[in-house]
Amino acid sequence: AQTVTQSQPEMSVQEAETVTLSCTYDTSENNYYLFWYKQPPSRQMILVIRQEAYKQQNATENRFSVNFQKAAKSFSLKISDSQLGDTAMYFCAFMKRGGAQKLVFGQGTRLTINP
């Protein structure tokens, strides 16, 4: 079974700073996807960024980028030029390719951006 671990329960930075959220996972699979989801106070789950394990290039979406280290099973999220609207819970998630393709989530990191 796959597990996802987020070791930082809470983080807090000043607006405009850069912040990195950590995520490690455990799997014996070779083909899979990794995701970061954002859950603001509205509780809506919003997909931030996605990485396909077979791609070596790190995914980037505007201010959001990942550092994917497949051998180390590490998948961190970097938020550049952080904004107040980035305040939310952030969840790292794993999905095995094929089969049911269900998401396995980490425990989450509560990120607060201070003005």
Added chain:
Amino acid sequence: NAGVMQNPRHLVRRRGQEARLRCSPMKGHSHVYWYRQLPEEGLKFMVYLQKENIIDESGMPKERFSAEFPKEGPSILRIQQVVRGDSAAYFCASSSDERGGRNEQYFGPGTRLTVT
């Protein structure tokens, strides 16, 4: 294109009552997933359904919980004889059959169930 819809958004039930949670997937999506989020925790997979079929229910408690996704109408997650420990947010997600579409799940706003 409307997103994934869930209703009700909030549901209060007394212990022993039944809870019915509804999920309408995005238009064109035939895969539905239900997840449960306990307070201060991540989401946990419960069940995966396609139209009229349960594909994977490995995350769903064996007793009191059931799910369906009929040919017509929304997917329903049913919890019988609710207990306080069922209090949680229940999220539905859907994905499409298109090439590569199944690896992208779109989430609804969730139903927050409170058992008193």
